[in-house]
Amino acid sequence: MASRDLNENAAARETILALATGPVRSAVAILRLSGPASRFVLETIAGTCPDPRRASLRHLRSPTTNEILDHALVFWFPGPGSFSGEDMAEFHVHGGTAVIGAVIAAILDIPRCRLAEPGEFSRRAFLAGRLDLSEAEGIADLVDAETELQRRQALRQMDGALSTAVQGWRDRLVDCLAEVEAELDFSDEGDVPDHLADAVRPRVAAVRCEIAAALADGRRGERLRQGFTVVIAGAPNAGKSTLFNRLLQREAAIVTAIPGTTRDVLETSLDIDGLPVILIDTAGLRSTEDVVEKEGIRRALLRAEGADLVLALEAFDSPPQPSSWAAPTLRLWTKSDLRQAPDAFEGLAVSSTAGEGIAELLDAIADRAREALGNGAALVTRERHREALVTALAALDRGVELDKPPELFAEDLRLALRGLGRVTGHVGVEDILDRVFSSFCIGK
Numbered sequence: 001m002a003s004r005d006l007n008e009n010a011a012a013r014e015t016i017l018a019l020a021t022g023p024v025r026s027a028v029a030i031l032r033l034s035g036p037a038s039r040f041v042l043e044t045i046a047g048t049c050p051d052p053r054r055a056s057l058r059h060l061r062s063p064t065t066n067e068i069l070d071h072a073l074v075f076w077f078p079g080p081g082s083f084s085g086e087d088m089a090e091f092h093v094h095g096g097t098a099v100i101g102a103v104i105a106a107i108l109d110i111p112r113c114r115l116a117e118p119g120e121f122s123r124r125a126f127l128a129g130r131l132d133l134s135e136a137e138g139i140a141d142l143v144d145a146e147t148e149l150q151r152r153q154a155l156r157q158m159d160g161a162l163s164t165a166v167q168g169w170r171d172r173l174v175d176c177l178a179e180v181e182a183e184l185d186f187s188d189e190g191d192v193p194d195h196l197a198d199a200v201r202p203r204v205a206a207v208r209c210e211i212a213a214a215l216a217d218g219r220r221g222e223r224l225r226q227g228f229t230v231v232i233a234g235a236p237n238a239g240k241s242t243l244f245n246r247l248l249q250r251e252a253a254i255v256t257a258i259p260g261t262t263r264d265v266l267e268t269s270l271d272i273d274g275l276p277v278i279l280i281d282t283a284g285l286r287s288t289e290d291v292v293e294k295e296g297i298r299r300a301l302l303r304a305e306g307a308d309l310v311l312a313l314e315a316f317d318s319p320p321q322p323s324s325w326a327a328p329t330l331r332l333w334t335k336s337d338l339r340q341a342p343d344a345f346e347g348l349a350v351s352s353t354a355g356e357g358i359a360e361l362l363d364a365i366a367d368r369a370r371e372a373l374g375n376g377a378a379l380v381t382r383e384r385h386r387e388a389l390v391t392a393l394a395a396l397d398r399g400v401e402l403d404k405p406p407e408l409f410a411e412d413l414r415l416a417l418r419g420l421g422r423v424t425g426h427v428g429v430e431d432i433l434d435r436v437f438s439s440f441c442i443g444k
């Protein structure tokens with residue numbers, strides 16, 4: 001892929017530095033550099049520049065005081081074969097805060113070195129043509145992945161699953177466009193052979209069908225990135241917080257025998273069979289004059305409305321609740337150790353204290369989450385992709401209309417190509433780069 005000539009050359013001349021590992025005390029921390037001064041930084045801090053891509057053990061020194069700062073493994077990754085396409089360096093230092101601070105300060109003392117913005121290494125890799133936009137997003141998702149299925153989906157995207165599909169559609173539409181344009185060039189106005197559009201139209205329709213199929217995925221890719229939200233709702237003392245704690249296997253929420261204990265919305269993520277589930281405990285629902293509790297109830301209802309699944313809890317000792325929710329609902333009869341569910345009860349009986357029904361509940365949540373999130377094989381994983389593909393699809397829909405004059409047909413094909421190009425960042429990227437890369441973590 002050719003490098004992209006955007007107005008980012010000035011920024012590219014600076015050398016950027018970031019702590020690539022987490023900002024916590026650890027055995028080893030990795031400092032990452034990209035830019036033209038990388039080699040000079042290595043020579044200044046580590047004495048000499050090591051062989052390309054080989055680990056070398058060096059004493060790192062402060063260039064101002066010559067004091068030894070750490071013993072570290074250093075790497076030299078010359079461009080253009082590096083991750084970012086620029087010269088790069090890495091320092092694998094001991095992961096103490098003071099060590100990291102001292103080495104960063106020493107590097108920042110060197111002219112034209114500065115701390116990196118979030119996603120700036122990937123942004124430079126994109127601008128150098130080392131990866132396309134959807135592949136870069138795959139990297140960000142891989143770093144953010146918390147469950148097995150999120151990892152699988154991110155890896156597929158980083159490896160170019162979406163890019164390859166989009167590139168295939170682009171190539172076929174470019175061929176179609178070339179044929180239409182060639183005919184237009186060689187014919188007088190009004191004298192374009194009808195057979196041309198007839199020959200090309202079915203091929204365009206086939207691409208159109210494949211894009212429509214990729215979009216008709218129940219938004220599984222986007223939802224897998226975001227997680228499946230499960231809201232625990234019900235009357236005060238129905239046992240919501242006790243169930244929340246039981247599912248999380250820790251005492252995350254306060255439980256007491258006093259109705260109205262929970263006021264805030266408590267939210268934690270849970271990994272069920274590789275599926276990312278966001279479990280939410282809420283305030284018990286009842287009419288009250290207490291302003292704090294009222295606000296808690298308002299938030300509870302709001303979260304339940306937007307949930308992927310509501311667990312509607314009922315207990316023998318709690319007042320009955322509205323039986324219909326806007327979101328899909330699973331009714332739970334709680335405290336089954338104290339009193340069995342009535343025969344007419346349609347739902348699952350659970351006891352958070354005795355453990356009855358908990359495994360079945362987890363299975364039921366997993367089934368619904370799997371249905372909603374898929375298995376990590378969706379192509380479209382972001383609203384950004386969807387918008388671009390919908391634009392392309394709309395243009396193709398117009399294009400394949402019968403009796404369309406070839407000039408207009410060609411224009412629709414061009415619009416569709418633009419839409420596809422936005423997915424991979426081949427066209428019209430200036431306005432989306434900040435939006436895409438600012439959500440990345442520092443050091444990527």
Ligand SMILES: Nc1nc2c(ncn2[C@@H]2O[C@H](COP(=O)(O)OP(=O)(O)OP(=O)(O)O)[C@@H](O)[C@H]2O)c(=O)[nH]1
Nearest residue numbers: 236237238239240241242260261262284335352353
């Ligand atoms: N025996 C038994 N007691 C339970 C069970 N679940 C909850 N309880 C008890 O019921 C009472 C209320 O439990 P909570 O979990 O605080 O109920 P809640 O729905 O979160 O209540 P609020 O936050 O006030 O709305 C506590 O005394 C719990 O110990 C259960 O499965 N079995």
Ligand SMILES: [K+]
Nearest residue numbers: 237256258261
């Ligand atoms: K309670």
Ligand SMILES: [Mg+2]
Nearest residue numbers: 240241261262
């Ligand atoms: Mg509670």
